[in-house]
Amino acid sequence: xxxxxxxxxxxxxxxxxxxxxxxxxxxxxxxxxxxxxxxxxxxxxxxxxxxxxxxxxxxxxxxxxxxxxxxxxxxxxxxxxxxxxxxxxxxxxxxxxxxxxxxxxxxxxxxxxxxxxxxxxxxxxxxxxxxxxxxxxxxxxxxxxxxxxxxxxxxxxxxxxxxxxxxxxxxxxxxxxxxxxxxxxxxxxxxxxxxxxxxxxxxxxxxxxxxxxxxxxxxxxxxxxxxxxxxxxxxxxxxxxxxxxxxxxxxxxxxxxxxxxxxxxxxxx
Amino acid sequence: xxxxxxxxxxxxxxxxxxxxxxxxxxxxxxxxxxxxxxxxxxxxxxxxxxxxxxxxxxxxxxxxxxxxxxxxxxxxxxxxxxxxxxxxxxxxxxxxxxxxxxxxxxxxxxxxxxxxxxxxxxxxxxxxxxxxxxxxxxxxxxxxxxxxxxxxxxxxxxxxxxxxxxxxxxxxxxxxxxxxxxxxxxxxxxxxxxxxxxxxxxxxxxxxxxxxxxxxxxxxxxxxxxxxxxxxxxxxxxxxxxxxxxxxxxxxxxxxxxxxxxxxxxxxxxxxxxxxxxxxxxxxxxxxxxxxxxxxxxxxxxxxxxxxxxxxxxxxxxxxxxxxxxxxxxxxxxxxxxxxxxxxxxxxxxxxxxxxxxxxxxxxxxx
Numbered sequence: 001x002x003x004x005x006x007x008x009x010x011x012x013x014x015x016x017x018x019x020x021x022x023x024x025x026x027x028x029x030x031x032x033x034x035x036x037x038x039x040x041x042x043x044x045x046x047x048x049x050x051x052x053x054x055x056x057x058x059x060x061x062x063x064x065x066x067x068x069x070x071x072x073x074x075x076x077x078x079x080x081x082x083x084x085x086x087x088x089x090x091x092x093x094x095x096x097x098x099x100x101x102x103x104x105x106x107x108x109x110x111x112x113x114x115x116x117x118x119x120x121x122x123x124x125x126x127x128x129x130x131x132x133x134x135x136x137x138x139x140x141x142x143x144x145x146x147x148x149x150x151x152x153x154x155x156x157x158x159x160x161x162x163x164x165x166x167x168x169x170x171x172x173x174x175x176x177x178x179x180x181x182x183x184x185x186x187x188x189x190x191x192x193x194x195x196x197x198x199x200x201x202x203x204x205x206x207x208x209x210x211x212x213x214x215x216x217x218x219x220x221x222x223x224x225x226x227x228x229x230x231x232x233x234x235x236x237x238x239x240x241x242x243x244x245x246x247x248x249x250x251x252x253x254x255x256x257x258x259x260x261x262x263x264x265x266x267x268x269x
Numbered sequence: 270x271x272x273x274x275x276x277x278x279x280x281x282x283x284x285x286x287x288x289x290x291x292x293x294x295x296x297x298x299x300x301x302x303x304x305x306x307x308x309x310x311x312x313x314x315x316x317x318x319x320x321x322x323x324x325x326x327x328x329x330x331x332x333x334x335x336x337x338x339x340x341x342x343x344x345x346x347x348x349x350x351x352x353x354x355x356x357x358x359x360x361x362x363x364x365x366x367x368x369x370x371x372x373x374x375x376x377x378x379x380x381x382x383x384x385x386x387x388x389x390x391x392x393x394x395x396x397x398x399x400x401x402x403x404x405x406x407x408x409x410x411x412x413x414x415x416x417x418x419x420x421x422x423x424x425x426x427x428x429x430x431x432x433x434x435x436x437x438x439x440x441x442x443x444x445x446x447x448x449x450x451x452x453x454x455x456x457x458x459x460x461x462x463x464x465x466x467x468x469x470x471x472x473x474x475x476x477x478x479x480x481x482x483x484x485x486x487x488x489x490x491x492x493x494x495x496x497x498x499x500x501x502x503x504x505x506x507x508x509x510x511x512x513x514x515x516x517x518x519x520x521x522x523x524x525x526x527x528x529x530x531x532x533x534x535x536x537x538x539x540x541x542x543x544x545x546x547x548x549x550x551x552x553x554x555x556x557x558x559x560x561x562x563x564x565x566x567x568x569x570x571x572x573x574x575x576x577x578x579x580x581x582x583x584x585x586x587x588x589x590x591x592x593x594x595x596x597x598x599x600x601x602x603x604x605x606x607x608x609x610x611x612x613x614x615x616x617x618x619x620x621x622x623x624x625x626x627x628x629x630x631x632x633x634x635x636x
Binding site: 080084085088089090091092093094100101104105107108109112113115116119120123124195202203205206209210213217 | 427431432433434436437438440441442444445447448449451452455456457458459460473474475476513514515516519605609612613616617
């Protein structure tokens with residue numbers, strides 16, 4: 001259902017572009033940019049909340065965490081990345097997408113900043129609350145924050161184009177961001193739910209949380225490195241390859257996460 | 270689950286539950302829940318017997334530092350405790366009455382307040398009876414089971430860094446700092462030294478090949494009259510520009526001319542800028558700096574710049590360093606927007622060196 005919704009979003013963008021005979025970019029106003037960037041994330045959010053069949057999470061809290069992801073985690077991670085990766089005018093331009101500098105910055109700077117920002121928001125807001133009553137709740141709230149983060153990144157992307165976007169390409173980028181961050185958050189949220197309901201001491205709990213965080217960081221770095229190499233081979237740019245890769249990546253991650261999640265849920269009942 | 274239902278406050282009719290009050294964690298204390306009459310949390314009194322269901326199931330707290338299982342208190346223990354409390358009360362009352370009869374004032378802490386109701390009087394034989402009853406109950410009750418000693422570390426709240434899992438944050442911050450440092454090392458610009466007529470300076474390796482600059486159109490410029498064969502004071506010997514491959518305005522300009530014959534260094538520099546930019550540049554104050562044991566004149570100014578004839582002009586910033594060496598005048602200028610110019614200044618200016626014994630500087634050729 002969710003995948004159909006995302007496909008419908010992509011198809012709608014494509015059909016509007018073709019149907020209206022739009023050759024170039026379309027100017028989106030501030031509200032249009034916001035809606036365009038947030039719609040896939042909100043679709044995902046509805047999907048995840050619907051998955052919590054036992055007892056649905058309170059809507060205001062889920063939406064508050066979505067906003068926290070967009071307004072706190074996103075800008076904080078962005079600031080940290082800009083400070084760490086300030087471009088040097090005298091540095092050599094990097095053309096190798098899988099060069100050591102690119103990989104190092106993708107895995108240890110960008111991915112760590114993004115996932116740490118999401119983790120901090122979840123750990124120090126909703127984690128101590130009674131609202132996380134089952135392991136899957138950790139996944140849902142983490143995903144809500146990550147989807148807000150994805151909406152922030154999408155809005156940043158549209159803002160970088162000054163609102164002038166080719167609809168199909170823009171929709172593909174936004175959907176890619178959304179799928180990617182939702183799948184990273186699944187790993188991190190699983191660890192958060194596990195840590196919350198584990199009988200472990202502080203060190204083991206920290207190990208569980210660190211493992212989840214590092215897993216999400218690894219997936220984030222892997223996705224961004226591979227996606228940039230797939231979507232922009234050479235000097236060209238093909239966003240549909242990125243969307244296909246993001247779909248496959250997300251499906252694989254969710255299948256991988258669902259197995260330990262089921263076991264964990266059964267154990268805590 | 271009974272507690273959970275009680276927490277809902279009778280809204281099990283399928284209505285919308287209030288937000289943020291969805292479920293309550295199961296209470297650590299047995300029989301603790303919301304009372305049916307008042308809706309407030311009710312605590313089981315010690316005099317009330319524990320229900321078999323509650324006493325059968327061990328109680329687990331969710332917080333790990335409260336993880337120790339509390340064992341149910343048997344009814345015999347309750348009776349013993351209450352009997353001992355009654356005996357202690359009666360003994361205290363007896364002691365108080367004896368002190369009164371003997372005329373000794375009671376201790377100030379035990380003086381009853383005037384407005385407080387008088388304590389209930391205890392018949393003389395009641396204390397002994399209660400003590401005897403307590404002793405009998407204690408003797409009749411079976412020996413209490415040996416309790417598991419709780420570890421004291423579980424009762425002490427863990428330190429802050431454990432409670433808030435700061436270890437995870439520390440690991441992530443270390444990773445981030447390591448990544449940023451590694452990126453800085455890997456992306457550090459590589460510099461290549463240049464040696465031009467006794468002037469040594471470094472330039473970024475990956476920049477474009479140098480472009481020779483022709484004389485300006487103005488007749489005021491030094492060396493503009495290229496048609497004359499004989500050398501004249503102020504002739505430009507080298508004038509090249511190194512251009513960044515990624516930033517259009519980022520450049521390194523090196524100009525080596527003969528020492529101005531009829532003007533000071535600063536006035537010659539001003540004349541050269543006016544010749545090149547006309548009146549469109551913003552003059553700035555010059556300051557003296559010592560680099561590598563030699564005094565340089567530093568001047569920062571702004572001017573309109575077009576990277577190509579079809580481009581729109583932008584305001585560029587230039588930071589100029591100039592010095593005299595024998596018969597030569599060296600002018601090294603970094604260009605860019607203000608941030609870029611400052612970055613290039615910090616990177617390249619410390620590499621400035623001058624060879625005072627270069628043949629061109631001392632007048633023995635080398636042009």
